Amino acid sequence: MFKRKLLALDYPQPETFNTEDENYFRNFIVWLEDQKIRHYKIEERTGLRNMPSSDWTKHFQKYLEDLGCPYQQSQRSLLIDWILGYSVRLEYGDNVDQYKTVTPEKVTQSKAPPGVSSNPLDNLDFDDPDFKAGIQSLSMILKVPPYQDHLEQLKAICLVVKDRLSKEALEKAEKYKEDNIEHLELEKTSLGFDTGDYIINEAAKILRLIHIRDLRDLQNQINQAIVAVQALIANPKTDSRLGKVGRM
Template sequence: MFRRKLTALDYHNPDGFDSKDETQFRNCIVWLEDQKIRHYKIEDRGNLRNILSSEWPKAYQNYLQDVSCPFGVQERHEALDWLLGLSVRFDYGDNVEKYKQCEPRAASSNSDKAMDPLVNLDSALCLTGDSPDFKAGVMALSNILKIQRHDDYLVMLKAIRILIQERLSPEAITKASQKREGIPVSLDKHILGFDTGDATLNEAAQILRLLHVEELRELQTKINEAIVAVQAIIADPKTDHRLGKVGR
């Protein structure tokens, strides 16, 4: 998954790189700092370069914080991808002519994708695949809005867009802030079905029953909305509902 960026950075073995191999992973981090990012002064890179030390994870954690990476040590692949994107950005600044020679990605013939502005949101970056700033921004928004993470950041962005449109748009906020006028209800017309022996308790029980009925109606509305959403997904030609997941 990192081959394209490593190739763009002229890494010595982009095809054979295995991020799960601890030695390769640490060497790659050191190489990125030494050759591309250069955040530390040379004399301050000793702890990061000492990949055999048991203290290396701590040095790596400090490094991620120092370069303002939005991901931590536990988010191994996300952090590495972010560092690769940062490296490409710096490398682009140093070698603009090299990147000008890159061929743009082939445009998709899918008319649905052409109509969706999110699909080509990050297409201006040649060979990078995706922007670290874009990923960090989507991740930050998803955390604020409590949206579940997904491997595809565009899927997360679409979920954010839907939530904002339905809950946080000016129209949605205006509608939510409007006072709901209640309809007067005559309790005498609603039979309770049992008698507590106390007129006040009977009236309270009738009110509770009416409130419960209203809650059931709201629940049914949400169930209907969920059914409509599922039907829309199943109807999407990009979805293979037999596998229970969205195809890419």
């Protein structure tokens, strides 16, 4: 499932890549750090390079924290997918000119064969292991609860992105920030009761926060209506038909 990224990094013999063999895995991590990531200075890589050591996992944990990896060592598949993606981004940054050889004119001239869509989304394999791993990574980043059907989970991710990361949502969030509205974090939200199921607890917290947000929106609308009515009452106008000053 990692073959494409391994090929992009010129990893030796990607066909025999083995995530279960501990010694192989440690060699793989050291290879990435030495050849692609280079986050540490050479003298700082001693702990990672001492692969037979019983303290290797401690050094590796610190390495993951220094890289900002969101996954734990127990989540090996997700961890490998993340660190490979991180390495590919660095590889692109180091060789940006090499990847800019395709000009807009060449893209315009290259047409898809008859019967084949030019839209890359139409050619995606939604059952590809890399695609599924990508959905899992996005779910972890956006804190979307896991679901057995990866396509349904992708729909949930789309809803979260639309609700939180759209232009309107970002502008609304910025307005809340400017108005000094308290930001409520999911981790710090108290549900008030325990269902006994972590996923249900998290979903209930989300519903509670949405309810609080809706109440705030309603309160803002009420406040705006009160201000508008007060402004109207404070500015009486003459009603010539009644021959007196009236309230409009």
